[in-house]
Structure formats: structure tokens, C-alpha cells
Amino acid sequence: QVQLVESGGGLVKPGGSLSLSCAASGFTFRDYYMSWIRQTPGKGLEWVSYISATGSHTNYADSVKGRFTISRDNVKNSLSLEMHNLGAEDTATYYCAKVGILYSLDVWGKGIAVAVSA
């Protein structure tokens, strides 16, 4: 079945870096835009970034622009998020999602926790 599985989360010190991955299966990964969304503790959902099907186009929320980089490997059916200069405000559960019809997010991973703390 259609599935997204995130990995790579954990605890990192302020100013540190972390890389998240998302393994996709059950659909033709190379045909779809993909996105990262996060939910900070006790708060709502925040869009982080998305990447086009070929990887040629990316965009980021202002809060992460210049610090995060999204990429994809259409051979390995995987999505990545490189995060640098992390701060407490980046502590969140990060979700990988498939961008479906009309920019709706129709498949979501279960999420992975990232904690930024000294």
C-alpha cells in the first residue's frame, strides 16, 4: 500500500545539524511533488518545504529558508531534509507528505520527532 516512513530524527544541540529521510513506497514516487510539514509541541501544523517531481523546483517557508534544504532521489524513492543552524523553535514532529491533487497533501508519514536542546 501507499506508505511514507520518516527516519533520522533525534536530539541535537542548538546550532547543530540533522538530516531527515523519508522512504516512499506503493506509488510512482517520481511523478509527484513531495513536502515536509512540521508540528511544534502544543501548536498547529506549519508547512516547511516542497520539491517538484523532478527536483528542479523547491520552495521553503521563510522560517527555514537558508537553513534547510530539501532534496529527492527518484531512483531510491526517497525524500530528504537537511537542517542546519537548528534552534529551539525547530523542535517539532516532522512529517513527510505526498502532494496530490490541487496541492492537497493526500498521504502522510507517521512523523519523526526532532528536539533541539542543550
Place this chain on the structure above:
Amino acid sequence: EVVLTQSPGTLSLSPGEKATLSCRASQSVSRTYLTWYQHKPGQPPRLLIYGASTRATGIPDRFAGSGSGTDFALTISRLEPEDFAVYYCQQHDNSALTFGGGTRVEI
């Protein structure tokens, strides 16, 4: 940047009652790109409605989306126990996605 404001923050209702959730945009948005999600604790969000009013696959017809311009709504005609959750609206424009702050529907 479009800001989506959802109201009320919390809706306290009983099973069988009707819920009406509001999503107001800071400027006119295309209804084509207005989406609603349901989010329960410990689970990923679930797509409910896209294109402002089209139910996603498998979504029961008690969920209905409506609206245009700056005012959108999600209506749950008769609340079932499994409908108690947080609901988010989301829009796409200018190569970015934005979410509203969410409405919690509680018993």
C-alpha cells in the same frame, strides 16, 4: 503571504450534533486550492476535503466543505465519536502552502 484564521479555537459539542468550522483568509484565495484535514493525537493528519468542497477518497458524506473568496467552512452534519479531533484548513498560492491555526472539536 496569506494568513488563514480558523474559528472558533475550540468547539464543544455532543455526538449527533452539527459542527460548523470557519476558515477566513487575509486576502482572497482560489477555492481550487483550499484544503481541509483532520488530525488526531498520535496520528498523521488525514486529508478530508480538497478544492474547497470535494471529499477525498473514503471520507463520509457527513463532511462537507464550502465557501469562496476569503470565507470557507467545514461542516460535519452529525458528529460521530471518531470525529472529535483538530481540523486544519490549508491553502496554496505563490509557491507556498499555509495552514490555519486549527479548530479543536471536543466532547
